[in-house]
Amino acid sequence: MKRIGILTSGGDAPGMNAAVRAVARTAMDNGLEVFGIRYGFAGLVAGDIFPLDSEDVAHKINTPGTFLYTARYPEFANEEGQLAGIAQLKKHGIDAVVVIGGDGSYHGALALTRRGFNSIGLPGTIDNDIPYTEATIGYDTACMTAMDAIDKIRDTASSHHRVFIVNVMGRNCGDIAMRVGVACGADAIVIPEKPYDVKEIADRLKAAQERGKDHGLVVVAEGVMTAEEFMAELKKYGDFDARANVLGHMQRGGTPTVSDRVLATKLGNAAVHLLLEGKGGLAVGMEHGEVTAHDILDLFENTHKGDYSLLKLNSEVSK
Numbered sequence: 001m002k003r004i005g006i007l008t009s010g011g012d013a014p015g016m017n018a019a020v021r022a023v024a025r026t027a028m029d030n031g032l033e034v035f036g037i038r039y040g041f042a043g044l045v046a047g048d049i050f051p052l053d054s055e056d057v058a059h060k061i062n063t064p065g066t067f068l069y070t071a072r073y074p075e076f077a078n079e080e081g082q083l084a085g086i087a088q089l090k091k092h093g094i095d096a097v098v099v100i101g102g103d104g105s106y107h108g109a110l111a112l113t114r115r116g117f118n119s120i121g122l123p124g125t126i127d128n129d130i131p132y133t134e135a136t137i138g139y140d141t142a143c144m145t146a147m148d149a150i151d152k153i154r155d156t157a158s159s160h161h162r163v164f165i166v167n168v169m170g171r172n173c174g175d176i177a178m179r180v181g182v183a184c185g186a187d188a189i190v191i192p193e194k195p196y197d198v199k200e201i202a203d204r205l206k207a208a209q210e211r212g213k214d215h216g217l218v219v220v221a222e223g224v225m226t227a228e229e230f231m232a233e234l235k236k237y238g239d240f241d242a243r244a245n246v247l248g249h250m251q252r253g254g255t256p257t258v259s260d261r262v263l264a265t266k267l268g269n270a271a272v273h274l275l276l277e278g279k280g281g282l283a284v285g286m287e288h289g290e291v292t293a294h295d296i297l298d299l300f301e302n303t304h305k306g307d308y309s310l311l312k313l314n315s316e317v318s319k
Ligand SMILES: Nc1ncnc2c1ncn2[C@@H]1O[C@H](COP(=O)(O)OP(=O)(O)OP(=O)(O)O)[C@@H](O)[C@H]1O
Pocket: 009, 010, 011, 012, 040, 041, 042, 071, 072, 073, 074, 075, 076, 077, 078, 101, 102, 103, 104, 105, 106, 107, 108, 109, 111, 124, 125, 126, 127, 171
């Protein structure tokens, strides 16, 4: 093992830069050469590959976005793209690649591994939808950002005695909605993984209004439906003064939290040590506070399970 490559792929996530820094610095410290690959798998296939030195990753631990840039490049699901990517890696003398991204990017790392090219996946996505890790890099920051925004929405909701339906991101995963919903005292949290009853939510909001509560808040994960659609459903059961709000891509921005920086640093460091031990084809994550590594080939036989106890917790304490 002499040279490793690093790329970030899929939606950007706060803490990706901290992960790149940790991989690069650990590798350099152990005598490896490090190459950055720009624009995810698109840049890999195009050969947008350049040597990284220690200074290149200086002042990066606290920065948002990804300085390696990222891309959605569906062509990498095809044999042609994968073989072209491997040819580029070989041309640059790279022995292993660390892929930082979400579930789609893990499929890319899995494809490289199946074709015999050593790859390690690090979970970098705000969605928190990856098995074998209790948190993905970027999830904590996205939750903080969404929480801050919803706190502000609540200010105006209270002044007008309005109900707000707020869409948060997460694709088909309800983790951001659950965590932020609890943190913001939502009247209801609606996620794609669990059934929900719009009439029951409407009755809950009405009961709160009758008790004199000055606002209502329903956090809806984007994988369920849009906030507008949910508001239309809700209005079938009551004459609410409601507004719909989509938080959107702001949830991917901002300075990474301490949790995301530390998670990124631990996982990036561990990925390189595993490669130095001669291991590979792995998905690295954090389980019960410990860094773990699982065969990336097994990853998709398992699905991420959220902490659904948050729903019950919220319905008991949020009135
Ligand atoms: N089945 C697959 N085989 C090979 N490569 C894939 C596959 N699916 C996705 N990829 C690659 O991974 C990239 C990122 O995937 P995707 O757009 O799903 O984002 P992600 O990594 O899940 O991140 P996020 O969900 O946070 O945006 C794709 O653009 C493509 O290049």
